[in-house]
Amino acid sequence: MNAAIKGEGVDTTHGAILYLEDITVSFDGFKAINQLNLDISVGELRCIIGPNGAGKTTMMDVITGKTRPVSGTAFFGQTMDLTSMAEYEIAHAGIGRKFQRPTVFEQHTVFENLELAMKMNKRVAPTLFFRVSSEQKGKIEEILKLIRLHGEETRLAGLLSHGQKQWLEIGMLLMQEPQLLLLDEPVAGMSDAETVRTAELLNELRGKHSIVVVEHDMAFVTEIAQGGKVTVLHEGSVLAEGTMQQVQADERVIEVYLGR
Numbered sequence: 001m002n003a004a005i006k007g008e009g010v011d012t013t014h015g016a017i018l019y020l021e022d023i024t025v026s027f028d029g030f031k032a033i034n035q036l037n038l039d040i041s042v043g044e045l046r047c048i049i050g051p052n053g054a055g056k057t058t059m060m061d062v063i064t065g066k067t068r069p070v071s072g073t074a075f076f077g078q079t080m081d082l083t084s085m086a087e088y089e090i091a092h093a094g095i096g097r098k099f100q101r102p103t104v105f106e107q108h109t110v111f112e113n114l115e116l117a118m119k120m121n122k123r124v125a126p127t128l129f130f131r132v133s134s135e136q137k138g139k140i141e142e143i144l145k146l147i148r149l150h151g152e153e154t155r156l157a158g159l160l161s162h163g164q165k166q167w168l169e170i171g172m173l174l175m176q177e178p179q180l181l182l183l184d185e186p187v188a189g190m191s192d193a194e195t196v197r198t199a200e201l202l203n204e205l206r207g208k209h210s211i212v213v214v215e216h217d218m219a220f221v222t223e224i225a226q227g228g229k230v231t232v233l234h235e236g237s238v239l240a241e242g243t244m245q246q247v248q249a250d251e252r253v254i255e256v257y258l259g260r
């Protein structure tokens with residue numbers, strides 16, 4: 001088992017990597033998140049779906065410390081109380097987030113982007129001037145293959161397609177060995193072919209990392225959910241949870257989301 005799945009540095013003795021209980025977020029009295037409960041197991045790939053405004057992004061913001069709940073508890077493993085940690089502390093503890101729009105270093109090559117990401121991982125690189133060892137080059141090679149950019153390492157990131165930039169950013173997150181990976185609409189704006197390849201990529205990560213994916217593309221969610229749990233958010237709470245088949249057959253889900 002690798003460090004990421006074990007949740008190294010995070011106490012996951014009870015099998016949970018993330019635990020949200022009764023979380024409420026209020027914006028001027030409007031409850032964007034309303035007594036939300038969510039439990040993610042170590043090594044799980046969880047898909048979160050729900051209509052616009054359901055609170056998906058706000059939930060990610062609570063997990064990463066960007067938004068503070070007015071009530072409820074949020075734990076990373078058994079012991080880390082996310083509501084009392086700063087954003088940088090949460091990132092450092094091993095929660096990596098990919099936002100919807102790719103944010104790669106456009107003036108650097110694909111390889112340099114991955115190298116820079118490695119250098120930002122303080123567990124690997126003590127200073128920015130440290131040299132990448134051959135073992136670490138091997139890690140970069142491995143990630144390049146995984147993110148379908150092998151053979152493209154000398155290209156400037158700015159010249160990549162939108163989909164390739166998204167993959168590069170996922171690769172950069174993986175270089176930082178996150179214990180929990182949050183992906184916000186990873187296939188938004190991608191071509192059909194890129195979407196299929198992204199599903200393959202995530203299926204390769206399955207079981208090796210703990211991952212939460214927020215996505216609207218149902219065909220994509222079906223591809224990556226497989227037999228795992230899908231959570232449907234609606235008006236800031238969990239409306240339904242179960243396999244893709246179960247939630248797709250749920251009358252309430254059809255009414256508020258799928259049937260429109």
Ligand SMILES: Nc1ncnc2c1ncn2[C@@H]1O[C@H](COP(=O)(O)OP(=O)(O)OP(=O)(O)O)[C@@H](O)[C@H]1O
Pocket residue numbers: 027031032050051052053054055056057058059
């Ligand atoms: N900073 C804010 N101030 C006021 N209201 C906000 C703020 N952020 C989000 N909201 C509101 O909270 C609700 C939930 O928004 P959120 O962005 O979390 O939904 P979402 O499920 O991610 O939607 P989408 O699928 O469109 O991205 C929305 O009604 C939104 O308008």
